[in-house]
Amino acid sequence: MIKIGLLGLGTVGSGVVTIMENNKESIRRKVGTSLAIEKVLVKNLDKERDLDIDSRVLTSNIEDIVYNPDIDLVVELIGGEEPACQYIKEAINRGKSVVTANKLVIAKHGTEILKLAREKGVQVSYEGSVGGGIPIIRPLKESLAANRIHEIYGILNGTTNYILTKMTREGRKFQEVLAEAQKLGYAESDPSSDIEGYDAAYKIAILASIAFETSIDISSVYVEGIDGISVDDIELARELGYVIKLLAIGKRCERGLDIRVHPTFIPRSHPLALVSDVYNAVYLHGDAVGDVMSYGKGAGQMPTGSAVVADIIQVARDIHSGRVVTPSLDTTIKHRVVDINEIENSFYLRLQVRDKPGVLAQITKVLGDNKVSLASVLQKHRLTTVVPLVLITHPVKEQFINKSLKELKKIEDVVSIDSLIRVEEESI
Numbered sequence: 001m002i003k004i005g006l007l008g009l010g011t012v013g014s015g016v017v018t019i020m021e022n023n024k025e026s027i028r029r030k031v032g033t034s035l036a037i038e039k040v041l042v043k044n045l046d047k048e049r050d051l052d053i054d055s056r057v058l059t060s061n062i063e064d065i066v067y068n069p070d071i072d073l074v075v076e077l078i079g080g081e082e083p084a085c086q087y088i089k090e091a092i093n094r095g096k097s098v099v100t101a102n103k104l105v106i107a108k109h110g111t112e113i114l115k116l117a118r119e120k121g122v123q124v125s126y127e128g129s130v131g132g133g134i135p136i137i138r139p140l141k142e143s144l145a146a147n148r149i150h151e152i153y154g155i156l157n158g159t160t161n162y163i164l165t166k167m168t169r170e171g172r173k174f175q176e177v178l179a180e181a182q183k184l185g186y187a188e189s190d191p192s193s194d195i196e197g198y199d200a201a202y203k204i205a206i207l208a209s210i211a212f213e214t215s216i217d218i219s220s221v222y223v224e225g226i227d228g229i230s231v232d233d234i235e236l237a238r239e240l241g242y243v244i245k246l247l248a249i250g251k252r253c254e255r256g257l258d259i260r261v262h263p264t265f266i267p268r269s270h271p272l273a274l275v276s277d278v279y280n281a282v283y284l285h286g287d288a289v290g291d292v293m294s295y296g297k298g299a300g301q302m303p304t305g306s307a308v309v310a311d312i313i314q315v316a317r318d319i320h321s322g323r324v325v326t327p328s329l330d331t332t333i334k335h336r337v338v339d340i341n342e343i344e345n346s347f348y349l350r351l352q353v354r355d356k357p358g359v360l361a362q363i364t365k366v367l368g369d370n371k372v373s374l375a376s377v378l379q380k381h382r383l384t385t386v387v388p389l390v391l392i393t394h395p396v397k398e399q400f401i402n403k404s405l406k407e408l409k410k411i412e413d414v415v416s417i418d419s420l421i422r423v424e425e426e427s428i
């Protein structure tokens, strides 16, 4: 029998317990022995729980797990940076393998954790940390290992994809849909990490570190969330043949790696445009395999539980068979993450301008002087003196767009610059 110490019994922890109970026999056959949840760490011992679990296994003392010699495998599902990171390291130091779904900890401290695990001869698996139930970490490490990966595009956050889908299809309000996503267990305990794009940034940093065999400094990843996206932008995107998605991008480029997360106009015909609700997808290109796309539920109790239990089965099987498997270190190649100002993109720009002769000429002059050329212009007719003007540019470096914006703000008849959203057209 393999004994497990579970840290956390919230959304994902409860999913893990349920799956292990529902599929007990099949899991036992796959591992070669039975699995037992020996202890479960929670914060609040008095909390009412929907789950049928013997209250004697609950503890609020981490030492009951990391200092427990009977426990072979620690499953970390408390979330956040600390104390989760410290608990993971404590477990490894005591010779226990670890399974976690904590993208924040893996993105920030993965290199150090994997190195420690190698030294101690234990495993660390984290399939649930990216794309929830979608198998992506192991396929990237193993099934696609023959390839040199050129680029990865991902819809990697279930909460924001759910919000954007409901705003687009049902015209619903941002805050109302966010509350629903929280109720459904999709959002992080602090949902600003989802909304502001950090959750997706941790995930693309994890994928990029595996795909590009490097260590990504998370502070070098450009991050922008969906909090500035309005119903007007969603409607205009639709009219122009696009959908808006929070896109995570990891690409090799001339001067290093291009890694970023931001709302993006995606052509409606692209497969990623069809990824809706809580679904996530990863679309990548390898030199041998060509294009590959993985799709599935990116958040929620049972989909994430599925990935975590799969990791548990894999690690437990190795422990049971006495096979020593330590994590590979994907950090051998040094790459520079290129500053966003150096990256080229097409842009959608929405302004409010006074409907007067010559305004458009002033705007195009500023853009032209800054090397920004226009792919399309759309002026909306209104029975008002101030009207929306929508521009789509050809690809241009961010620094030139930023300089143009500063100058556009100085034009008297430009009342406001309401939106600037990147457009992915040619490369995906």
Ligand SMILES: NC(=O)C1=CN([C@@H]2O[C@H](COP(=O)(O)OP(=O)(O)OC[C@H]3O[C@@H](n4cnc5c(N)ncnc54)[C@H](OP(=O)(O)O)[C@@H]3O)[C@@H](O)[C@H]2O)C=CC1
Residues within 6 Å of the ligand: 007, 008, 009, 010, 011, 012, 013, 041, 042, 043, 044, 045, 047, 060, 076, 077, 078, 079, 080, 083, 101, 102, 103, 128, 129, 132, 185, 186, 187, 188, 189, 298, 299, 300, 301, 304
């Ligand atoms: N929810 C999702 O869809 C997904 C989540 N993840 C990741 O999985 C992890 C868990 O997420 P989720 O289940 O949603 O989180 P929840 O907030 O639902 O659950 C957290 C659990 O951890 C316990 N806990 C929190 N802090 C401590 C602490 N300091 N000491 C002891 N116990 C603690 C809580 O105890 P108590 O019950 O007593 O409050 C609770 O049981 C996170 O890393 C998250 O990013 C990954 C993919 C998808």
Ligand SMILES: N[C@@H](CC=O)C(=O)O
Residues within 6 Å of the ligand: 129, 131, 132, 156, 157, 158, 159, 160, 186, 187, 188, 194, 199, 298, 299, 300
């Ligand atoms: N909060 C995350 C949960 C899964 O990683 C999300 O919404 O995707």
Ligand code: NA
Residues within 6 Å of the ligand: 127, 128, 129, 130, 131, 132, 133, 134, 135, 136, 137, 307
């Ligand atoms: Na996954």
